Amino acid sequence: MQEGINIFEEDFWAISDALNRLLQGTNARAVLLIDKAGQLITSTGDITGLDTSSFATLSAADFAATSQLASLIGESEFSTLFHQGQREHLYVCLIANRVILAVIFDQRTNLGLIRVRTKSAVAELEKIFDAIFSKVERESEFPKELDADFTSAAEEELDKLFGF
Amino acid sequence: MALINYASREINSKIVFYGPGLGGKTTNIKYVYTKLQPTLKGRLISLATELDRTLFFDFLPVDIGTIRGFKTRFHLYTVPGQVFYNASRKLILKGVDGIVFVADSQIERFDENIESLDNMKDNLRSYNLDLNKIPLVLQYNKRDLPNITSIEELQKVLNPENKYAYFEAIATQGVGVFETLKEICKMVLKMLA
Numbered sequence: 001m002q003e004g005i006n007i008f009e010e011d012f013w014a015i016s017d018a019l020n021r022l023l024q025g026t027n028a029r030a031v032l033l034i035d036k037a038g039q040l041i042t043s044t045g046d047i048t049g050l051d052t053s054s055f056a057t058l059s060a061a062d063f064a065a066t067s068q069l070a071s072l073i074g075e076s077e078f079s080t081l082f083h084q085g086q087r088e089h090l091y092v093c094l095i096a097n098r099v100i101l102a103v104i105f106d107q108r109t110n111l112g113l114i115r116v117r118t119k120s121a122v123a124e125l126e127k128i129f130d131a132i133f134s135k136v137e138r139e140s141e142f143p144k145e146l147d148a149d150f151t152s153a154a155e156e157e158l159d160k161l162f163g164f
Numbered sequence: 165m166a167l168i169n170y171a172s173r174e175i176n177s178k179i180v181f182y183g184p185g186l187g188g189k190t191t192n193i194k195y196v197y198t199k200l201q202p203t204l205k206g207r208l209i210s211l212a213t214e215l216d217r218t219l220f221f222d223f224l225p226v227d228i229g230t231i232r233g234f235k236t237r238f239h240l241y242t243v244p245g246q247v248f249y250n251a252s253r254k255l256i257l258k259g260v261d262g263i264v265f266v267a268d269s270q271i272e273r274f275d276e277n278i279e280s281l282d283n284m285k286d287n288l289r290s291y292n293l294d295l296n297k298i299p300l301v302l303q304y305n306k307r308d309l310p311n312i313t314s315i316e317e318l319q320k321v322l323n324p325e326n327k328y329a330y331f332e333a334i335a336t337q338g339v340g341v342f343e344t345l346k347e348i349c350k351m352v353l354k355m356l357a
Contacts, residue, residue, distance in 0.1 A: 004166045012171030037259020038223075038239065039167045039176040053206045053225040057239065061211075061220060064255040146168070146232075146357045154231045154353040161204070161228050162346045 005035055005098075007132060012042070014128050019044045022121040026114050028105040029088070033125075034059050036098055045104075059092060059102050082111065091115070095122050096129040165259035166356055168234075175236045177352050178259050179345075182284050183266035184276035185217070185245030188305040188335040192266060193222050193240055195341045200226065218244040220252050228349065238349055245280065254287045262299040262352040264344055266335075267322060269304050269312040278321055299351035302330040303344045308337070 007015070019031045023045045030045030032052065038060035040052050062081065070078045077097075083090040091103040091114050101122060103114055167176040181189040190210070197208045206225035213219045222242040229236065243253040265284065267277040285295055304318050315332065323330060329347050333340030 004168060007167075007169045007171060009171045012169065035165070035167055035259065037165050037167075037178050039178070039259075041167065041169065042172070051207050053239075054209050054223070057209065057223045057225075061255070064258065065220070065252075068251055068255070146234075148357060150232050150234075151354050151357045154236070155350055157229050157231050157236075158346050158349055158353075162342050 011128055011132050018121055018124045022117055025117045027109040028103045030104045032102045034100040036060055059100055063100050093118060093122055095125045099129055166261050173234050175234045177261040178239045179262045179348055180256055180260045181242040181264045181266055183245055184268055184280040187245055187266045187268040189242040189266045190218055190222050191335040192341050193224050193242055195335060195338045197224050218242055221256050257287050262348045264301050264303055264348050266303045266305050269306045270309055271311050271313050274313055281322055299348060299355060300328050301344055301348045302328050303333045305333045305335050307332045308334045
């Protein structure tokens with residue numbers, strides 16, 4: 001199996017703090033953190049009416065497709081993407097080569113500010129994720145919450161859900 | 165690459181439906197979507213061509229409830245089966261936790277199943293993934309059609325050591341769809357523990 005991402009309490013709050021600072025510092029509408037496999041890690045800001053699961057999946061797909069385009073022209077990766085809409089815009093960049101940061105913003109701010117503030121947030125988040133990934137490598141530090149009891153509880157839940 | 169968030173108590177895993185073109189991968193996911201109650205499912209996204217062939221992927225998030233305090237969710241993806249979309253197929257396999265291989269039982273599609281399974285192994289290898297370590301379930305689809313290969317023959321080429329669970333299916337009618345899904349979900353959650 002590929003290396004998973006395990007996020008523990010203190011890392012989660014450090015990530016949330018960094019995202020909130022970015023949100024406030026840029027006046028963006030929302031900031032989302034997504035893993036490269038398309039799963040939403042967390043978000044902050046106004047996500048009212050936004051289907052975050054779909055957003056996360058499509059952002060990851062967008063990034064993956066664009067990376068392939070990059071390699072076709074001899075680049076290893078496009079580290080940032082910008083999508084301009086009529087009212088809402090999207091700025092996307094990569095953290096520690098594994099996590100995608102998406103900033104949704106409108107006319108209350110501007111691309112220059114988003115770009116500058118995102119750069120420093122990425123540096124901060126990179127440190128946090130480097131620490132998270134090195135913890136994942138030291139598996140012995142995992143809390144043992146997902147044990148055999150978890151497996152049997154999961155099987156019961158699946159039996160109930162699928163009704164057979 | 166399951167995402168386990170101990171702070172928000174969430175587990176997200178990725179299941180990919182792989183197999184030859186027109187084999188029934190999208191049909192599986194669409195059936196799950198139509199039958200699951202609204203509280204358990206998110207939006208079904210299909211990035212398809214105008215002719216309804218999968219271009220990039222289909223995506224359906226499914227919540228299976230809270231297990232030992234963890235909100236547990238599966239993200240179901242299909243890959244485009246057509247041979248020339250391999251770049252897309254490879255991208256979708258990124259971070260996969262479990263695979264359902266949907267084989268087409270029709271005699272004339274026999275070779276395409278083998279080619280697709282080989283292609284899947286190649287793509288997994290490119291991510292340094294070993295099929296022996298990733299949960300895999302086989303689904304022999306289209307069992308209602310007249311000109312089909314026997315299960316024994318399919319097993320002989322696709323599952324010669326009988327290592328993987330398999331299900332017979334008629335995805336258009338929902339036969340075997342939830343049985344397949346349940347098995348792969350169980351196997352993926354078992355890998356987490």
